[in-house]
Ligand SMILES: Nc1ncnc2c1ncn2[C@@H]1O[C@H](COP(=O)(O)OP(=O)(O)OP(=O)(O)O)[C@@H](O)[C@H]1O
């Protein structure tokens with residue numbers, strides 16, 4: 160199988176060939192920390208986590224850097240509205256962001272912050288001025304000279320100069336209205352750092368060029384972010400970096416589609432956000448992950464109770480099956496030979512597994528891959544749950560382990576009980592308690608039987624009584 164990805168640069172599907180396999184370097188634009196992280200951010204961050212996890216599953220080693228923008232006009236404004244320092248605003252929301260990532264089981268290798276890289280930023284800008292790509296204006300602000308970079312517009316496919324307005328306002332000191340700020344001279348009352356051009360602070364775009372190359376070098380395999388960043392942010396990053404490094408910079412530009420609410424982009428500035436905290440409290444982190452990872456990263460995703468409900472159902476099924484499979488594998492009673500029907504079933508599972516990979520290999524098509532996961536759960540309830548073939552159960556387990564390398568919603572189940580030929584001591588003790596409880600019930604000693612049930616529940620073990628027989632499972 161060959162992995163292909165859709166590169167925003169050129170807008171085509173390309174075979175994935177990183178600069179130095181098996182290493183893959185990946186930089187994703189992180190948040191500007193002036194408010195709580197919302198589920199729109201989660202869509203982008205979970206999608207890249209899924210991409211990284213899939214690359215790791217097929218043998219790559221991914222180094223993932225995701226920045227924190229901790230100085231920006233919006234942070235300064237929020238601080239002055241609240242009468243606190245910009246640092247207090249940035250630190251508290253950066254904390255919320257890091258906690259959210261950790262609750263969502265997203266592991267980023269490095270979280271560089273802009274304000275810890277001011278010297279590197281000044282150095283980068285200095286070199287751009289030296290090479291003739293940037294100029295110092297009378298105010299002490301420094302601008303990128305867009306006309307000096309002939310490839311400008313190729314990433315976004317926007318070659319019409321009239322549409323290159325950067326949203327920074329037309330400042331008379333710029334050479335062209337579309338030049339953008341690399342360094343902003345300090346206005347009274349604003350935070351500043353000393354620089355060769357006077358006191359000021361970095362512009363937004365320069366920070367990502369600087370921090371990505373500082374940690375990943377001057378050639379990066381994957382640069383990611385939401386599609387809202389293609390223009391001007393990524394167009395500008397590309398102009399800055401390729402001008403300085405003098406050659407191709409990012410190999411694959413991958414962009415996520417937007418999370419929408421009532422058809423509109425969810426955004427702090429539009430004031431229509433559902434905070435990730437609230438969403439996690441309502442649905443739990445596993446459901447949010449699954450919801451994002453069962454849709455295509457490039458597509459948009461509408462916030463709806465119904466689609467979250469579907470994701471919840473899938474997570475519940477997977478957790479139920481994983482617990483069952485782990486428990487069954489730890490027992491010795493399953494016979495080791497296969498019946499003809501078991502072999503047929505194994506082939507069915509095999510094709511589901513191959514289809515899952517085939518979908519993932521086509522530009523990480525997670526929406527399509529989800530079909531195989533649903534199908535696996537159906538096969539389990541339909542056939543495997545009552546099969547006695549250890550091989551079939553073991554293959555189900557292996558598939559779930561691989562799927563979970565991407566979805567990461569079963570870690571606790573697999574960590575607690577890896578595939579083992581005999582039950583762990585813990586499992587054997589639970590079995591024993593369940594058996595004792597059954598005896599107590601037979602002897603009508605319900606108080607003691609209930610005590611065992613509630614004690615086990617407090618350890619996260621749920622008992623399910625079906626007639627005389629009692630089974631148990633770990634809570635999700
Ligand atoms: N609604 C959304 N859907 C998907 N990704 C999003 C959404 N909003 C922001 N992102 C992505 O999250 C990352 C961090 O975004 P950032 O904090 O810069 O957001 P922002 O655009 O400033 O937020 P907002 O638009 O809410 O003010 C970026 O990669 C951005 O593309």
Ligand SMILES: [Zn+2]
Nearest residue numbers: 188189367392
């Ligand atoms: Zn960026």
